[in-house]
Amino acid sequence: MHDSSKDQRxxxxxxxxxxxxxxxxVRRRIGAPPARGNERRAAYAALKLTPVPSSVLVWILEEDDPKLNAAVYAHGSADPTMRRAVLRGVPFGPGRTGPLPVDTVLRKHAPDEPPVPQSVVARGLVGALRAATAMRPARSAASMVLGHRDWQTVAAADRERPLPGHARWALSVRPDCPPALRAQFGSHPKFDHRVRQAGVLAGPGPYATAHGPAAQVLKVLSLGRVMFPARVRGAEDALRPLVREHLGDREEAWAVLAQLLDTFHGTAPELIMTSGAIA
Structure with a gap:
């Protein structure tokens, strides 16, 4: 069954x-419903049903809002490391310090935090990363990197003496790995492919312009005005010139876009330009 709410968003x-x-x-012309009154509640409900790249969950965590953190915790794409960070009140926003308060309902009903891996207990975080000679222990150690301070510690350790390849790999596919550290780890086609597979995005602008299908990307971005407002501006800035040039206030062009959206497999810029050209 087609999800019309995705197209509307x-x-x-x-x-x-x-x-x-x-x-x-335009809304009257294409029969689109008006914007909802309680957009925050609607966005929370939509997030539960929307698969999102892992980077989008990090963008939400960067708001350092306990209610939003609880929504990330409950999302099917959240990994154990994200859930551990939420329960510990780890801040993700730039320049912020913690711990953050944990949402009251989440604190009451969340299961106990999984235990710290023995490798980290015995060797410490950096020691466990250096000892990781296979992917399983590397992932286990990398899962314990939580927050800005830990990432700074990892970056300093790698500068002092490069971490093993498996550890670098496990850290790089973390969506909250700082881009500068990922670049410090180096680049390789297989390495980059794994990062993309993990749902790591270069930013909201590239996501808006280079990923598809358009309906899914735009639905995810529609949540941003409530759930990651600081980040969604980059996507708006990337698409606004295209929308104004190819669609503007031309009701016919918007009608074409609404008709194409459900079956269009290209990117949002391709959808916008195609709709304008047809109209």
Whole structure:
């Protein structure tokens, strides 16, 4: 069964990039419902049902909002490391210090945090990473890197003496690995492929312009105005010129876009330009 709410959110995100009066006229023309009153509640409900790249969950955690953190904790794409960080109140926002308060409902109902791996207990974080000669122990040690301070410790250790390849690999596919550290680890086609497979995104702008299908990407971005407002601006800035040039206030172009959206497999820029050209 087709999820019409996905299309409505996708179109709604793009309509937010043009003048409000023009957007209202377009909504009437294409039969789109008006923007919801309680957008925060609607966004929470939509997130539960929406598969998202792992980087998007990190963008939400960067808001350092206990309610948003609880939503990430409950999401099917959250890994054990993210859930551990939420339960510990680890801050993700730039320049912030913790610990953060944990949402009351989550604190009452969340299971106990999984135990710290014995390798980390015995050797410490850096020692466990250096001892990792296979992927399983490397992933186990990498899962214990939580927050800015731990990442700084790892970066300093790697500069002092490069970490083993498996450890670098396990750390690089973490969506919260700082881009500078990932670059410090070096690049290799197989390495880069694994990073992409892990759902690690270069940023909201590249996600908006280079990933597809358009309906799914735009639906995810539509959640950003509530759930990752500091990050979603990059996607808005990347798409706004295209929307204004190829769609603008042309109701016919928006009608074409609404018709194409469900079956269009390309990127959002391709959808926008195609709709404008057809109209």
């Amino acid at each position: 996708a179109v709604g995100f793009l309509l937010g990039l043009i003048d409000a009066d023009a957007a209202a006229r």
